[in-house]
Amino acid sequence: MQLYYSTGSPFSRVARIVALELGAPCEFVEETEFPPKQVEAFNPAMQVPTLVDRTRSVFGTKLIVEYLMTEFSAAGTGGPPPFAAQMTRPTDHWRDAQILIALEALLSAIVARSYLIWTGAEHRPDAVIPYELAPRELKRIYRLLDWLEGEASAAGFLPDVFSIQDAWLISTIGWTEARIAIEWRGRPGLEAIIERYSDRESVQATNLGVWRPDT
Numbered sequence: 001m002q003l004y005y006s007t008g009s010p011f012s013r014v015a016r017i018v019a020l021e022l023g024a025p026c027e028f029v030e031e032t033e034f035p036p037k038q039v040e041a042f043n044p045a046m047q048v049p050t051l052v053d054r055t056r057s058v059f060g061t062k063l064i065v066e067y068l069m070t071e072f073s074a075a076g077t078g079g080p081p082p083f084a085a086q087m088t089r090p091t092d093h094w095r096d097a098q099i100l101i102a103l104e105a106l107l108s109a110i111v112a113r114s115y116l117i118w119t120g121a122e123h124r125p126d127a128v129i130p131y132e133l134a135p136r137e138l139k140r141i142y143r144l145l146d147w148l149e150g151e152a153s154a155a156g157f158l159p160d161v162f163s164i165q166d167a168w169l170i171s172t173i174g175w176t177e178a179r180i181a182i183e184w185r186g187r188p189g190l191e192a193i194i195e196r197y198s199d200r201e202s203v204q205a206t207n208l209g210v211w212r213p214d215t
């Protein structure tokens with residue numbers, strides 16, 4: 001089984017953390033080009049991460065995570081605390097799933113805004129739709145951070161485990177810190193999660209380097 005990833009990709013980092021936590025028998029295949037080339041053979045969206053398991057390609061980070069957790073759920077390692085056995089708890093499925101969706105929306109908004117800035121795609125006053133995307137993404141980012149803060153606690157998003165939700169937050173915040181900073185601090189619950197897991201082995205092993213297009 002191969003997991004195609006880019007070192008600097010926050011979506012890839014979520015999948016890599018999960019694969020490492022589970023001890024999944026993955027060969028980690030690095031895409032060194034951007035945009036990634038090798039995945040074109042397996043993923044119509046041409047993005048990392050992409051998982052290839054024999055004849056099956058799995059893409060979309062959330063589905064890759066679900067696939068890994070379903071196939072390798074018994075092999076959890078890491079901790080303490082232990083890695084979560086499930087993406088969502090049956091007793092609190094809708095809450096846990098909603099947090100994942102919010103995290104996915106947050107990361108997408110952060111990445112979209114960064115690319116708007118890096119590509120110089122500015123709003124034109126004569127545009128057909130008078131919709132200023134970059135400020136809208138920023139508003140979305142802060143509203144999502146505030147909403148997530150309401151669900152966070154010092155013990156993480158889910159009690160007694162290192163969860164996918166925690167891993168997703170770490171990848172997202174790590175990416176903003178290494179790319180275009182946003183004001184995520186001042187939210188004690190989120191800060192506590194980052195602090196609690198920053199030394200965890202899977203988190204350290206997937207650390208991103210600082211990269212900016214002008215360096």
Ligand SMILES: N[C@@H](CCC(=O)N[C@@H](CS)C(=O)NCC(=O)O)C(=O)O
Nearest residue numbers: 009010011035047048049060061062
């Ligand atoms: N919705 C996708 C997003 C993945 C994504 O945006 N990957 C980026 C790297 S972080 C990528 O491969 N970009 C290259 C491209 O879009 O051409 C997922 O959940 O996996």
